Amino acid sequence: MITPKRTAPEPTVVRLPTYLQCLRRLEAAKVATVSSAELADLAGVTAAQFRKDLSYLGIRGRPGVGYDVQQLSASIAGALGLTGMHSILLVGAGRLGAALCAYPGFEQLGFRIAAAFDTDPAKIGQRLGNAEVHPAHELLKINARLGCRIGIVAVPATAAAGVVDEMVRAGIRWILNFAPTRVPAPEGTVVRDVDLTHELEVLSYYMTLACQGEASGQ
Amino acid sequence: MITPKRTAPEPTVVRLPTYLQCLRRLEAAKVATVSSAELADLAGVTAAQFRKDLSYLGIRGRPGVGYDVQQLSASIAGALGLTGMHSILLVGAGRLGAALCAYPGFEQLGFRIAAAFDTDPAKIGQRLGNAEVHPAHELLKINARLGCRIGIVAVPATAAAGVVDEMVRAGIRWILNFAPTRVPAPEGTVVRDVDLTHELEVLSYYMTLACQGEASGQ
DNA sequence: TAGATTGTTAATCGATTAACAATC
DNA sequence: TAGATTGTTAATCGATTAACAATC
Numbered sequence: 001m002i003t004p005k006r007t008a009p010e011p012t013v014v015r016l017p018t019y020l021q022c023l024r025r026l027e028a029a030k031v032a033t034v035s036s037a038e039l040a041d042l043a044g045v046t047a048a049q050f051r052k053d054l055s056y057l058g059i060r061g062r063p064g065v066g067y068d069v070q071q072l073s074a075s076i077a078g079a080l081g082l083t084g085m086h087s088i089l090l091v092g093a094g095r096l097g098a099a100l101c102a103y104p105g106f107e108q109l110g111f112r113i114a115a116a117f118d119t120d121p122a123k124i125g126q127r128l129g130n131a132e133v134h135p136a137h138e139l140l141k142i143n144a145r146l147g148c149r150i151g152i153v154a155v156p157a158t159a160a161a162g163v164v165d166e167m168v169r170a171g172i173r174w175i176l177n178f179a180p181t182r183v184p185a186p187e188g189t190v191v192r193d194v195d196l197t198h199e200l201e202v203l204s205y206y207m208t209l210a211c212q213g214e215a216s217g218q
Numbered sequence: 219m220i221t222p223k224r225t226a227p228e229p230t231v232v233r234l235p236t237y238l239q240c241l242r243r244l245e246a247a248k249v250a251t252v253s254s255a256e257l258a259d260l261a262g263v264t265a266a267q268f269r270k271d272l273s274y275l276g277i278r279g280r281p282g283v284g285y286d287v288q289q290l291s292a293s294i295a296g297a298l299g300l301t302g303m304h305s306i307l308l309v310g311a312g313r314l315g316a317a318l319c320a321y322p323g324f325e326q327l328g329f330r331i332a333a334a335f336d337t338d339p340a341k342i343g344q345r346l347g348n349a350e351v352h353p354a355h356e357l358l359k360i361n362a363r364l365g366c367r368i369g370i371v372a373v374p375a376t377a378a379a380g381v382v383d384e385m386v387r388a389g390i391r392w393i394l395n396f397a398p399t400r401v402p403a404p405e406g407t408v409v410r411d412v413d414l415t416h417e418l419e420v421l422s423y424y425m426t427l428a429c430q431g432e433a434s435g436q
Numbered sequence: 437t438a439g440a441t442t443g444t445t446a447a448t449c450g451a452t453t454a455a456c457a458a459t460c
Numbered sequence: 461t462a463g464a465t466t467g468t469t470a471a472t473c474g475a476t477t478a479a480c481a482a483t484c
Contacts, residue, residue, distance in 0.1 A: 006427060013423050017416035018400060044400060048453055055467065063466035064460040080419045081426030095320050099313035105398045105415045150421055174421040180323045182236060182262060190424045192417055197323045198235035199410055201298045203368055203392040205231050206408045208299030209224060266477055281442035281483040
């Protein structure tokens with residue numbers, strides 16, 4: 001049996017949240033219909049790319065008319081799995097972890113940080129947003145009850161690999177890693193590394209390039 | 219006169235910080251020499267890709283030997299412009315802004331958040347890491363003195379575009395945007411959008427995909 | 437010299453774009 | 461019907477990979 005290709009290319013997947021964001025803004029503005037040209041413009045891509053991206057999801061519009069904003073918004077939200085509430089587990093109740101727990105944007109999209117963990121006894125019992133801070137060694141036990149499948153790592157670099165291992169043992173297979181170190185994804189898991197220092201370094205690269213150009217009269 | 223291509227492709231630029239991170243770890247471990255195969259393995263890329271990336275920077279190793287760790291580390295740091303200290307200006311002294319100001323990783327790489335800004339009178343005068351929180355309307359005046367060229371936006375979505383405009387007016391042309399909205403980069407500026415909700419949405423996409431597969435016995 | 441590894445070329449792969457027949 | 465816009469095909473573009481002559 002031939003299995004149809006199930007997943008869109010990663011560049012497409014990464015653009016979907018932007019499309020959804022634009023569509024929700026249009027919904028809020030009571031816009032009923034949008035063409036690929038208009039939405040692509042809002043999202044900063046070409047119309048052809050936008051239509052191609054939708055084709056991977058099997059989403060169709062109406063030739064000559066465009067796309068129904070509410071319907072398209074719901075379809076993309078569906079593809080992203082944004083149905084109901086997803087409970088998330090966070091390890092590392094430092095400043096960044098605390099900021100993430102209090103982040104209002106997550107709740108709006110259906111993500112709730114249900115529990116936080118830390119090794120620092122001073123932090124245990126604190127409340128961060130919805131989450132209470134638990135001792136790190138209770139992760140396995142507590143997630144047996146919560147059943148979170150998405151985890152956020154917000155610990156120092158040295159602790160990251162161990163935390164990922166423990167998460168995987170607890171059944172968490174989709175992980176967002178803010179620790180400033182690459183974590184190789186264990187078999188069958190998806191790890192997205194978000195390294196804030198890397199982003200500044202990339203900016204610094206382009207700044208250096210531009211300033212060398214300046215200096216040499218370019 | 220033929221101008222040689224000055225910039226590496228973006229995918230290459232984005233990998234450079236990872237290479238540097240691996241090299242610094244090797245330096246700390248007193249490793250003198252590394253082959254492209256070894257480093258590529260640490261960084262999670264292929265050896266050919268690593269060598270190709272270096273070729274864009276004009277960095278050369280020794281055939282039959284490999285690369286001198288210290289020298290290569292310094293070369294990549296140089297390409298990234300990590301020489302001396304870069305002062306950075308931050309707007310938005312909320313939880314995320316405060317976490318960024320206190321982030322130890324920045325200082326180690328030569329980035330210092332020199333001043334923070336907010337519109338909330340209650341926050342003015344607070345100290346976040348090295349930075350003092352100033353009233354937002356003083357940005358232009360204060361940066362005339364500080365001369366920061368890199369800025370970080372950590373305000374709500376509705377305020378982001380205005381903040382970017384003000385930054386550009388103050389001479390800041392390299393911007394890291396944490397506001398949950400795309401900001402079109404004004405002419406001559408580089409804006410990198412880091413949307414934390416987007417990252418969770420992408421994880422959710424892959425989770426949904428995997429769980430559908432499960433359900434249908436895939 | 438023999439063995440190892442680079443730097444680069446050419447082949448491959450995959451994503452983006454342009455164009456247009458199909459459709460409302 | 462005429463005008464507009466989609467969905468998709470084929471062409472283009474650019475990045476990745478494999479292979480190997482050059483080099484230490």
